Amino acid sequence: MEVAHQSLAQLSRALKSKQISAVELAQAHLDRIESHQDLNAFLDVRPEVTLAQAAAADARLAAQEAVTPLTGVPIAHKDIFVTRDFCSTAASKILRGYRSPFDATVVDNLARAGMVTLGKLNCDEFAMGSSNENSAFGNVLNPWDTGAVPGGSSGGSSAAVAARLAPVATATDTGGSIREPAAFTGITGTKPTYGRPSRWGMIAFASSLDTAGLMTRSAEDAALVFNHMLGFDPKDSTSVNRPREDYTRNLDLDVKGVRIGVPQEFFGKLLQPDVEAAVREALAEYQRLGAILVDISLPNAELGIPVYYVVAPAEASSNLSRFDGVRYGHRAAHYTDLADMIKKSRAEGFGAEPKRRILIGTYVLSHGYYDAYYIKAQKVRRIIADEFTRAFSRCDVIAGPVTMSVAFAFGEKAADPVAMYMADYYTVPGSLAGIPSMSIPCGFGVGPVNSKRPVGLQLIANYFDEARMLGIAHAYQRATDWHLRRPAGF
Ligand code: GLN
Numbered sequence: 001m002e003v004a005h006q007s008l009a010q011l012s013r014a015l016k017s018k019q020i021s022a023v024e025l026a027q028a029h030l031d032r033i034e035s036h037q038d039l040n041a042f043l044d045v046r047p048e049v050t051l052a053q054a055a056a057a058d059a060r061l062a063a064q065e066a067v068t069p070l071t072g073v074p075i076a077h078k079d080i081f082v083t084r085d086f087c088s089t090a091a092s093k094i095l096r097g098y099r100s101p102f103d104a105t106v107v108d109n110l111a112r113a114g115m116v117t118l119g120k121l122n123c124d125e126f127a128m129g130s131s132n133e134n135s136a137f138g139n140v141l142n143p144w145d146t147g148a149v150p151g152g153s154s155g156g157s158s159a160a161v162a163a164r165l166a167p168v169a170t171a172t173d174t175g176g177s178i179r180e181p182a183a184f185t186g187i188t189g190t191k192p193t194y195g196r197p198s199r200w201g202m203i204a205f206a207s208s209l210d211t212a213g214l215m216t217r218s219a220e221d222a223a224l225v226f227n228h229m230l231g232f233d234p235k236d237s238t239s240v241n242r243p244r245e246d247y248t249r250n251l252d253l254d255v256k257g258v259r260i261g262v263p264q265e266f267f268g269k270l271l272q273p274d275v276e277a278a279v280r281e282a283l284a285e286y287q288r289l290g291a292i293l294v295d296i297s298l299p300n301a302e303l304g305i306p307v308y309y310v311v312a313p314a315e316a317s318s319n320l321s322r323f324d325g326v327r328y329g330h331r332a333a334h335y336t337d338l339a340d341m342i343k344k345s346r347a348e349g350f351g352a353e354p355k356r357r358i359l360i361g362t363y364v365l366s367h368g369y370y371d372a373y374y375i376k377a378q379k380v381r382r383i384i385a386d387e388f389t390r391a392f393s394r395c396d397v398i399a400g401p402v403t404m405s406v407a408f409a410f411g412e413k414a415a416d417p418v419a420m421y422m423a424d425y426y427t428v429p430g431s432l433a434g435i436p437s438m439s440i441p442c443g444f445g446v447g448p449v450n451s452k453r454p455v456g457l458q459l460i461a462n463y464f465d466e467a468r469m470l471g472i473a474h475a476y477q478r479a480t481d482w483h484l485r486r487p488a489g490f
Helices: 008-016 022-035 047-063 105-112 155-162 179-185 219-229 273-288 301-322 338-349 352-364 370-391 417-424 428-433 466-479
Strands: 042-044 074-078 116-121 169-173 188-191 211-216 259-263 292-296 397-401 437-446 452-461
Touching (some): 008 022, 008 047, 008 219, 022 047, 022 116, 074 155, 105 169, 105 219, 116 155, 155 169, 155 179, 155 211, 169 188, 179 188, 179 437, 188 219, 273 292, 273 397, 273 437, 273 452, 273 466, 301 352, 301 370, 301 417, 352 370, 370 428, 397 466, 437 466, 452 466
Parallel strands (some): 074 116, 259 397
Antiparallel strands (some): 042 116, 188 211, 188 437, 397 452, 437 452
C-alpha cells in the first residue's frame, strides 16, 4: 500500500521497524504536495527544511533516543500557527512574508515529539470564513469535487488530509472551522475543550473561542497526536492546568449502554434531507452497537449564530488592532503622517471579511451599544453553555449533523455573509460553551453535478471528556468504513 494511505499507527510502526525512513516518508508526501498543487492547499513548502527535520528524526530513531509514536511522522500546520522556519500569514496580505521569531506551542510540542513539518496550510483570512474563499491567496479546492468548497476556515488542512498530502494537519476552530471543513471533505476533525491546547503563537481571532485541534483520517490518529499536542502552557493565561492525559485510553470502549443525546433542534427544517438521512443512519448504527438514543433539547442553540457574531467580531476588532504597519506586516508605501500610515496600511492589508468584523466589533463595543449587544450576547452565551451542562446529566455524548448541507459550490454564498455565517449553525453552540466536539465521516450526500459529497456526524462531549468522545468515535470507525473512503484520483 502506498505510504500516503496508511494510518498514523501504521506509519509509526513502519518507522520504528525501519521499513521506511522519515526522510523517505517526508519525500513521498512532498512529491504528492507537488503533484497536487492545483488544490492550493499549501501556502509555504520548503523541502530543505522538511528533509532536515526528517533526517533529525531518523537520527533519533536510529539512536532510539527520545522516540515517541510520532517521531518521523509528517504533519502540516494551518497558517494560523506561527512558525520560525516557514512564513506565517493567517492567509492575509497584511502578513505576507512574515517570519515569526518563535514557534507556536502546539507546533513546538509536536516538533519535540519528533514530527516533521511539511509546510503551512491555506485558510480563510484570520480564520474568518466557512469556505476558504476569504483567503488572500486564493481558493482551496475540495478533492472530492473541485467545484465545491473544502469548508473553512481550515480549508487547506481539510483538503490536504482528504487528498492524502499529509497524514495529519493542525487546524483551529473558533465557531466550527475544524468540524465544518472536516465534514465537507470526509475526514475526522476534532476540537478539544477550550483551554486544553495552548493558544500561544496562534494568530488571535476571538480569544475566548479560539481552539487548536486536528484534521486526521480517524479518531485513533487524533488521539495519538493529542497525547503530544495538548497540555498546560504557562505562556497562555487561559490554558488549563490539568495533568497530561492518555487520549488513547478509551479506544477500546464498548458503546453498549452509552447514552447518546439527540437534540431535536438539530433536526429542524434547515437540515437538508441527504444530510439528515446519513446522520440518522449513523445514529442507527450506534443503536445496533448497543448505544441508547436519548431525546434532548437545546432550546437556545438557535441563538448561537447571533451571539457568536457579536462576541467574535468584538474580540477580533481588539485582536486585529495590533496590525498597524509599525510592528509587523504590511506598511503602505505612501503616507503623509503616522495616522495616515496606519490607516492606509490597514486599508490595503486587510480583506473584506476582517474589515467587516472590525466594523461590527467596534460598533458592538462602543459606548451606548456595549450593554445592548455585547453584554446581552455574553448572557445568552452563558444560557447556551448551561443548556449543554444540563443535557449532559442525561447523556454521555451528544450527536447530530455538523452542517445543514454537503459542501456548497464556489460563489454560492460568497456574496451573502449571513448565508455563509449560517454554515456554522450546528457547530457554534458548542464553541460558545467551550466543550469538545468532532466531525466524523458518516456517508455521502448529493452535489449538484451528480457528484458524491461527504457528510459528517458531529459528536459533542462535556468539558474535558474528549478521551471518551474519541473512544465513541472510534467504536463507529471500527464498525464502518466511511473514514477509509478517499476521493477518486488521490
Ligand atoms: N465560520 C466562522 C467564522 O467565520 C467560524 C470560523 C472559525 O471557526 N475560525 O467566524
